[in-house]
Amino acid sequence: MGTRFVRAALAGLSAAALAGSVGCGGDAGGGSAPTTGASGTGVTGTVTVFAAASLTESFTRIGKDFEGANPGSTVKFNFAGSSALATQINQGAPADVFAAASPAPMKTVTDAGNGGGTPTTFVKNQLVIAAPKGNPKGVTGLSDLAKPGVKVALCAPEVPCGAAAQKVLDTADVSIKPVTLEQDVKAALSKVKLGEVDAALVYRTDVKASSSDVDGVEFPESASALNDYPVIVVKNAPNSAGAQAFVAYVLSGKGTAVLTAAGFQAP
Template sequence: MIRPFGTLATLAAGALVLATAACGSTAGDGTSSGSSTSSSSGTSASGTSAALSGQITVFAAASLKKTFTAIGAEFEKAHPGTTVTFNFAGSSDLVSQIQQGAPADVFASADAKNMAKATTASLTAGQPVNFASNTLEIAVPPGNPAKITSLADLAKPGIKVVVCAPAVPCGSAAATVERAAKVDVKPVSEEQSVTDVLGKVASGEADAGLVYVTDVKGAGDKVKGIEFAESSSAVNTYPIAALKRSTNGSLAQAFVQAVTGQAGQGILAAAGFAKP
């Protein structure tokens, strides 16, 4: 079972119970593991909501680790007998795994591009729903030893910068802001997830890294964040969808509704995510 993640996990816990209590509809070709009397709409013959049970695996962008862990913990509390397991990684890696048949019930991407790969391959059960957005921020080690103050500083000789690989949403966003600002950053490494970038900055292996606002906030005093105006040229929108191959479609759809509902949105907002 997943344990709550600090204060994020407790935020609007009561509201999450209300927001997800009625979630019982099937998603796509998935099947419900609830009562045998439940219909395709997730209700029993008497018209009451069918109980949710069983487990699902959620493939989610690395930048969602803290918030989704919190939402998952509260979801399990709201629905005793359910288990939510997560696979956090770069969105491009996740969609490749799904395309190759990896068992997953829900996919949450850090951009529309990688979600489109799933929808084009008819892997999603219905249309994805946008649930959050995020922008880039410069992360530097505590004390900012390289004295970084702007995006242009990242292009200075001798500055060790780490970014995400171009195929990863945070890497694509980095390339967009560089073009908009006419800044040519030459990174010392390109990572497969935003958390890897953050880790190298926090450890002092890099002078700076381009990560999301939410990653800087979540890292606490491990890094310092530097805002830059050009970040507005690349706002990443996050979509989520239940998957057709889900073995528990009702539970998968209920989790999607928990993320997009009031309590899930409250947890995301507390972490620094903006509305989609």
């Protein structure tokens, strides 16, 4: 089956509303009870994965590979800002797996008693400056983002990419006034793609995935704010067996290869 995913619109989305929207139709919990496949191996049913927006491309690939390795399984994704996803899980949204872009939103879930174990850090990610193709403003580093006439998009402070951006700006002693604060890294990057801003602080993996539309500008201060990405099986997961199998696949050599190819770093 094809991998399906949706982008959550609001952090405060109710569990009831989300259950109707995850997977682009149908109840996210429907068909998710773990069963044994006809071959006697693998898992079947729906595995609902809540994952940080920056994992969109790599997890979509991993989801398809997982389905191929587990006939009868379907992976449904809810990609959004990690803070929004944590809120949804704590409100009771049906999720089997949570993969966050930093430890803070994961801690929100585990502190609420909604983690099914101890989170495992599976990758790290680093910020770069994204500029429209050709870099028309000639941005070469963080200080250029503070120049008059340079329009910048940042993630909101409560979002992992926003917290990391603030940390590197503080490290570099650079103060900028963004024209927009976005709720996830993909939204910030889209502002660059659409030509609405001259630059944005996003993850290296997002620039790599959109290299035909944007240029990436590395800067040394980004090393001060590497983001750890933790993953966990959600407590009371509708498909606990499927959730554990999916997390194991992410941590396997095959999953790691996909993530490394996307630009993520080893933990």
